Amino acid sequence: MKRVPWAIRAGLRSLAGLFLAVTLADLSLAQATPCHSTPPGQGMAANVPWQDYLPRDRVRLHFIEQSTFVIGTRNVMAVADFAGFISHDPDILPTVITMNSAHLTHKTDRPDPRIPHVLRGWSVDGIPARHRLELPEMVIRNVTTDTLGTYDDQPPVMDGNSVLVFEAAGLCIGHFSHLQTALSPAQQRAIGHLDVAIVPVDNGWAMEPVAMAAIAGGLGAKIIIPSHWFSETTLEVFLSDLSAEWEVVEIDQASVDLSPDTLPATPMVMVLRPGFLPCASPARC
Template sequence: MTVFRWLALGAWIIASPVLAQDNSRTPSHCIALAGDIDGAQFVHQARFDLNVAPDTVRIHYVAHASFLLSTAGGLNMVTDYTGFLGGAEMIPDVVTMNHAHGTHWTANPNPEIPHVLPGWGPFGVGIDHRLDLGEVLVRNVSTDIRSQWSGTEENGNSVFVFEVAGLCIGHLGHLHHEPNAEQYAAIGRLDVVMAAVDGGTTVDLPTMTRILNRLKSSIVIPMHWFGEYTLDQFLVGMRDNFQIVEVGGPALDVSLDRLPSRPTIMVLRPSWRIDTDD
């Protein structure tokens, strides 16, 4: 499938009616003044022999920039979807994609996936998504990327935000610049953010550090790192303002009442999705 057909698909997604809403989503505070959450407790590592608990989101780091987000209601969403999750026979309900490189999208997603959300539209125009599935609201904020001709493709990347279980979970995508004031406002408060920390292919580390200090998310999950050296370089620069936790696995269960009281970097170790029982 060509990029031009994908652009047409993106326009179709925008124009298509949204599914009937069942008003079951726990209200979030994404677009609001952020304050401390009384009674917050520490997040815990996910257990895959259990279903996702109520008001909880399971975040599984699959590979590179791809995460699987699973909800208590049984919805499964994949970020920067490449068409492959591992050995699991799963058809996600929602996939998001960015097209900076082939490791962030696929031209041939499974046609049985109900909602395919490309993070770009016609060149320089961008795209707008606001997909309300009742339990989850998925929206995006467009940012610029460097084009393949060393220029700039305005609005060619998307920061995707998932509002679910009272949480605001953001995926910064293949970010190539610090958001401006309008983009920061549109992104809003993020409880959890997945951030590319490669230090060059996306933004440099000082810029990403500045972004994360401004977002003040309770949980930062590093992604898009190429080996331990790259990851360690990021962690060293963040130690003054963030607690660092090596989770020891690929997944976390996160809920509003278990967010850490101090901004925390949760280091997940990517793993293909091979189990199908949870």
């Protein structure tokens, strides 16, 4: 398996032959659907050191644990699959959280009431979730998917989950949460082109990981970030399955800053190591 540190990312641009053959039908439909938009509207700044020195043309991704990720700009902190905890500092609050209901660790029933925007990705009383939140530096929208009812004794639910798309700093980042079924052509068009895809790779309750990677590649993603791996063994199986076609880049930390000019020329799998956000000051933790 090829592995290189992120520090020599620029050298990867010259590597060839890193292409995943997409065998699922109709994935190319999403390529003609642009993701990027210019977000108007109002939002609340998340004033924490984690974002203080983030350039305005960058997005910071931070892997908290399982499938919880922070997607941050200078003034917006979004948390995907928020399960109630991102830091030992209780005063670090997101601007917006998204949640899913495939099973209990993708949501919380008691989000902090100080969080301005709470987006639930599942249907309520048979009505699918429909979100498009426009903030000054980010647009967040969802595309609903079905759950198979294979965990927590839950029955199958139509529109019971969502893929979340975060548009910021010229990038489109897709968080697949706990995707359990293949995407239809209509869902692919609704998602549109992705630059980065965060995909679950537990190879159990979620969709088969290689097929998941094929979906992400078909949507145009140049970077896949694995989530929802419960052990090093699970992660290694996923990396081994993709290593013949994708470069594997290991980052020895939880965060990475991305922008359009840092995207690789050929697709890669980027491995982040989970960790909570640092406290705003030592006195708070």
